[in-house]
Amino acid sequence: MSLGLTTIILFAVFIALLFLGCPISVGIVISSIVAAASSLSWDQITFITMQKMNSGVESFSLLAIPLFVLAGNIMNNGGIARRLVNFAQLFVGWIPGSLAQANIVGNMLFGALSGSSVAAATAMGGCIYPIQKEEGYDPAFATAANIASAPTGLLIPPTSAFIVYSTVAGGVSISTLFMAGYIPGILMGLGSMIVAFVYAKKHKYPTSGFPGMKDAVRITLEALPSLLLIIIVIGGIVSGIFTATEGAGVSVLYCLILSICYKSITVKDFSDILVKSACTSGTVLFLISASSAMSFVMAYSGIPAAISSAIMGVSSNPIVIFFLMNIILLVVGMFMDITPAILIFTPIFLPIAESLGMSSIQFGVMLIFNMCMGNMTPPVGSVLFVGCGISKISIEAVAKTLLPYFAVLFVLLLAVTYIPALSLGVPQLMGLI
DSSP states (O other), X not given: OOHHHHHHHHHHHHHHHHHTTOOHHHHHHHHHHHHHTTTSOHHHHHHHHHHHHHHHTOOTGGGHHHHHHHHHHHHHHTTHHHHHHHXXXXXXXXXSSHHHHHHHHHHHHHHHHHOOHHHHHHHHHHHHHHHHHHTTOOHHHHHHHHHHHGGGGGTXXXXXXXXXXXXXXXXXOHXXXXXXXXXXHHHHHHHHHHHHHHHHHHTTOOOOOOOOHHHHHHHHHHHHHHHHHHHHHHHHHHHTSSOHHHHHHHHHHHHHHHHHHTTOOOHHHHHHHHHHHHHHHHHHHHHHHHHHHHHHHHHHHTHHHHHHHHHHHHOSOHHHHHHHHHHHHHHHHHHSOHHHHHHHHHHHHHHHHHHTTOOHHHHHHHHHHHHHHHXXXXXXXXXXXXXXXXXXXXXXXXXXXXXXXXXXXXXXXXXXXXXXXXXXXXXXXXXXX
């Protein structure tokens, strides 16, 4: 069977299963098996599929994912979010719409601790939205600020997204990726703050002011133990004291001790957290396992090389090619979760990017940035649904308010794409490149 027909079968079956409501991981496996049946026997298909699915998760680095998920869930239930919101307000209380600004800064801080955009949107939105509602904030504005800034946690380390990318990209240094994500992640947060400021200024939203030196010291001391987690985990990974996986274990222990000290977690709470974390981790790891099978079918059929040739045939100009790649990835992010998108499209686009002079580190940041934007767009944007669920408003009601955020983030995405220093500057300063 021809390459073109194999490609059509693979993606047609996969898209059809998604529209039928089939779970993404199951759709990936089924479409891979159906496509492989065009050139392999049933015995070969079953043996190779199981082998690839097993080897896809047989990695010490991937052990960090369930540990970071567990750490994030402990933080989400351990009283840390409220302390971070109070701390954020110390710095943005003078800005119009200060509660929305605190939400954005809080998402950046909590995302940096948990590595999860959904956890950040849930924790920060749950803490601050009721206060915004009481003070007369437009629900669409408050929700949009939460949704647009929550994905910063996928870029600001530690984050599972870079761990998955490192595995697929052939062992790219996780510590280097972590450092590369800082400036783009901060830029994403600052871009959201600018949009929120313009909206708040136009609609004359109030400031909350400075609480006073005594309260500021108290709030800082309360937040300091949580903020120390970033220094301990990232510092330990970058300095080589422990690996990313060991750092994830340290973060779990630290968050658990912190929550116990705060007296904000019970034995029953911890039991529920373990079950929730196991379910989330199982879903993510099965997605990785299933995507490994699809990656094999694609590589065996020559699909990545064919797509690469087709894209390179459009133009020889790197600016045009990178722009086209971003558009494709943005569309992919609208319909696919971040983990399968990384696993499926990294083998396709990374060789193209490297052939045009883009490093694997910069490409990884560009890819994750695209997926961050996909998190906030329908029809599969997980952060979009979580944010709207917290505020209890419809997606249609918040969509118009989200458009300026999306426009600013798209400009920042292009900056990350065409200005290597935004991704590579920090790793170079630290001697990691």
